[in-house]
Amino acid sequence: MDPGSPAELSLQRTLVLLVMLVSLLAIAAALIGPYSISPTQLIQAFAQRLTGRIDPALAATDTVLFSVRLPRVAAALLAGAALAAAGAVYQGLFRNPLVSPDMLGVSSGAGLGAVLGIFLSLPVPAIQGLSFVGGLATVAIVYLLASAVRGHEPTLVLVLTGIVLGALAGACLSLLKILADPYDQLPAITFWLLGSLASVRAADVLATAPLVLVALVPLVLLRWRVNLMSLGDEEAAALGVDPRRLRLLFIAAATLMTASIVAIAGVIGWVGLVIPHIARLLVGPNFNRLLPTAMLIGAGFMLAVDTLARTLAETETPLGVLTACLGAPVFVWLLASGRRGW
Amino acid sequence: MMLRRIARMDQGRGCNRHACHRRGAAARHRRLRCWLLALCCWLPFGAEAARLIEDSAGRKVAIPERIERVYAAGPPASILVYVLAPDKLTGWPRAPRKDERPYLAPATRDLPETGRLTGRGNTTNLEVMLRTRPDLIIDFGAVNATYVSLADQVQAQTGIPYLLIDGRFEQTPAALRLVGDILGVGDRGEARASEVEALLTTLDDVLATIPERERPRVYMARGPNGLETGLKGSINTEIIERAGGRNVADPGDASLRRGIVQVSVEQVIVANPDTIITWDPNFYRGVWRDPLWAGIEAVQRQRVFLSPLVPFGWIDRPPSLNRIIGLKWLASLFYPDQMPMDLRAETRAFYRRFYHVDLDDNTLEQLLQWTQGHPPN
Numbered sequence: 001m002d003p004g005s006p007a008e009l010s011l012q013r014t015l016v017l018l019v020m021l022v023s024l025l026a027i028a029a030a031l032i033g034p035y036s037i038s039p040t041q042l043i044q045a046f047a048q049r050l051t052g053r054i055d056p057a058l059a060a061t062d063t064v065l066f067s068v069r070l071p072r073v074a075a076a077l078l079a080g081a082a083l084a085a086a087g088a089v090y091q092g093l094f095r096n097p098l099v100s101p102d103m104l105g106v107s108s109g110a111g112l113g114a115v116l117g118i119f120l121s122l123p124v125p126a127i128q129g130l131s132f133v134g135g136l137a138t139v140a141i142v143y144l145l146a147s148a149v150r151g152h153e154p155t156l157v158l159v160l161t162g163i164v165l166g167a168l169a170g171a172c173l174s175l176l177k178i179l180a181d182p183y184d185q186l187p188a189i190t191f192w193l194l195g196s197l198a199s200v201r202a203a204d205v206l207a208t209a210p211l212v213l214v215a216l217v218p219l220v221l222l223r224w225r226v227n228l229m230s231l232g233d234e235e236a237a238a239l240g241v242d243p244r245r246l247r248l249l250f251i252a253a254a255t256l257m258t259a260s261i262v263a264i265a266g267v268i269g270w271v272g273l274v275i276p277h278i279a280r281l282l283v284g285p286n287f288n289r290l291l292p293t294a295m296l297i298g299a300g301f302m303l304a305v306d307t308l309a310r311t312l313a314e315t316e317t318p319l320g321v322l323t324a325c326l327g328a329p330v331f332v333w334l335l336a337s338g339r340r341g342w
Numbered sequence: 343m344m345l346r347r348i349a350r351m352d353q354g355r356g357c358n359r360h361a362c363h364r365r366g367a368a369a370r371h372r373r374l375r376c377w378l379l380a381l382c383c384w385l386p387f388g389a390e391a392a393r394l395i396e397d398s399a400g401r402k403v404a405i406p407e408r409i410e411r412v413y414a415a416g417p418p419a420s421i422l423v424y425v426l427a428p429d430k431l432t433g434w435p436r437a438p439r440k441d442e443r444p445y446l447a448p449a450t451r452d453l454p455e456t457g458r459l460t461g462r463g464n465t466t467n468l469e470v471m472l473r474t475r476p477d478l479i480i481d482f483g484a485v486n487a488t489y490v491s492l493a494d495q496v497q498a499q500t501g502i503p504y505l506l507i508d509g510r511f512e513q514t515p516a517a518l519r520l521v522g523d524i525l526g527v528g529d530r531g532e533a534r535a536s537e538v539e540a541l542l543t544t545l546d547d548v549l550a551t552i553p554e555r556e557r558p559r560v561y562m563a564r565g566p567n568g569l570e571t572g573l574k575g576s577i578n579t580e581i582i583e584r585a586g587g588r589n590v591a592d593p594g595d596a597s598l599r600r601g602i603v604q605v606s607v608e609q610v611i612v613a614n615p616d617t618i619i620t621w622d623p624n625f626y627r628g629v630w631r632d633p634l635w636a637g638i639e640a641v642q643r644q645r646v647f648l649s650p651l652v653p654f655g656w657i658d659r660p661p662s663l664n665r666i667i668g669l670k671w672l673a674s675l676f677y678p679d680q681m682p683m684d685l686r687a688e689t690r691a692f693y694r695r696f697y698h699v700d701l702d703d704n705t706l707e708q709l710l711q712w713t714q715g716h717p718p719n
Binding site: 006033034035059060064067068069072089118121122123124127161181182184185191196198199201212310313314315318 | 417436442458560565566567569570573578591593594602603604605606607608609612621622624628631634655658659660661687
């Protein structure tokens with residue numbers, strides 16, 4: 001498709017619109033919060049940072065803005081984009097619209113890792129590290145087990161193995177919950193499993209962003225091959241690609257993204273499932289166009305939801321609750337409207 | 343709380359022992375009646391004489407006159423029973439950990455782990471509970487419809503009387519008296535109850551002179567990153583108000599005052615508490631070096647306090663009689679002039695009277711190191 005064609009123009013227009021929308025949302029999110037910051041103060045704070053001279057009167061604003069709120073905005077954008085991208089890849093890879101990034105057990109594994117960390121009363125960075133490792137390890141085990149099984153449709157075996165290991169991780173997690181201190185650890189576990197960006201800080205974003213970017217590289221470079229994969233292994237092989245190696249690469253990339261997000265934000269459901277569908281409605285199933293659109297919508301959606309989460313009440317509303325309340329109706333509507341094509 | 347003994351039923355095994363040994367038709371009749379009566383007495387209450395108790399939920403429960411073995415339905419109840427009659431406890435909801443053992447009476451350190459029957463997470467197998475052959479089940483803490491129905495259900499299922507006792511601070515003296523009376527240690531119950539009452543009265547007198555706006559604004563930091571807290575009005579944080587502080591996590595509307603919630607650090611910055619209390623050593627160590635918390639008044643004024651956790655937490659965890667020492671401690675931190683406390687002597691005395699242990703200097707020192715911000719590793 002040459003760049004001048006109408007479809008490409010409309011994609012560009014969609015993307016430009018989405019970028020503007022997300023930017024507006026980001027500015028709004030930077031201004032909204034329990035600590036009141038006016039637009040003038042926002043500009044002043046940025047100017048101060050650029051000139052390097054911090055006015056003591058604005059020191060508190062500076063802390064809230066640059067250490068609390070903006071890292072959180074960045075984390076929301078990152079989480080939404082990464083989860084939506086991972087979901088889009090998985091849905092193409094498994095040729096199934098009901099697939100979400102935690103299909104192969106990454107969320108269950110990451111959840112188990114984090115809960116183990118809370119159970120052992122480890123400091124926060126260790127909890128995050130365990131969560132990240134847990135997510136990666138679970139998917140690695142799923143992949144290895146599924147590769148060991150031969151003679152069946154490979155994606156089917158992967159999905160079934162993922163479900164089995166996810167359930168196993170869930171069982172271990174329940175066991176830890178039962179053993180945990182009900183007055184101290186159990187609430188922490190519950191909050192963690194519902195997902196939240198409340199405790200995200202700049203260091204978390206700086207640690208996670210490179211991982212997500214690294215994982216994005218193969219997706220962007222090989223984006224048209226995701227389309228081939230969605231035709232099925234035989235067709236993909238006939239078209240000259242190695243489906244097994246590609247699948248491994250895409251699964252590794254999507255898992256890396258999801259695991260790094262889950263490590264800092266906890267388990268956030270629905271985004272990876274619903275956002276790719278909305279993106280598909282806008283720009284069609286071609287992964288070339290789907291990936292940037294889904295990432296932008298995901299980022300904007302996550303940012304909006306997180307801003308709601310921190311402003312709805314005096315305390316934090318869990319992200320998992322909000323994404324489910326917003327995601328479930330959208331999903332039912334998508335099912336009812338009967339559109340197809342992934 | 344209307345807790346009182348309502349009636350005694352002294353018919354029991356007496357009748358079949360004495361009256362039933364005569365011979366003859368009339369005697370046989372009488373014997374039959376007697377057996378029936380004995381059977382009636384035995385069915386609901388066991389072979390013991392029984393009395394009726396009204397618990398905090400208004401449930402009327404028949405319990406045996408003599409109670410030797412008590413199953414504590416959860417951690418708060420286990421502490422209540424332990425304080426009053428450690429020899430009657432059938433087990434701990436969770437076996438004491440290594441660092442907790444020196445602070446418990448030697449005879450109770452090796453009691454089996456019997457799980458929780460209520461509260462968050464039910465871990466008890468009823469058969470395991472029955473195997474400990476309890477005469478009575480006690481739950482101590484929040485009283486609501488869920489716990490009432492659970493108590494009724496377990497009582498019907500096992501035939502073991504099940505009492506629900508209100509665990510709030512204001513009800514503590516009443517609970518000590520009632521359960522002391524039930525367990526046959528009325529004197530000890532009365533002594534502990536008056537001790538608690540004296541503390542509460544002293545506090546009330548001091549607080550009467552301190553206007554609301556001069557009281558410390560307190561944040562209870564829970565969880566590994568300190569971003570969980572208990573809302574004002576929840577049983578987990580009531581110690582803040584009772585010790586004369588103001589909980590900064592106040593949703594205003596009483597209907598929103600549910601238990602533990604998550605907050606963001608921005609909300610803590612806005613609330614700007616002048617005092618932070620916690621029991622989490624990880625959070626305590628980190629808070630001093632954390633730039634996000636650095637601007638908060640409590641951190642700047644070095645008013646972040648770490649509560650000891652052994653054998654039970656001082657400010658919560660669980661919310662039970664263990665909070666009495668914490669209440670005294672917090673009040674002394676909030677109002678050092680009006681509520682002075684000889685931490686060493688009073689801690690030793692509390693552990694002797696409530697926990698039945700004589701702490702040697704070393705053990706006591708380790709405990710008090712927590713309050714200085716040095717928890718053992």
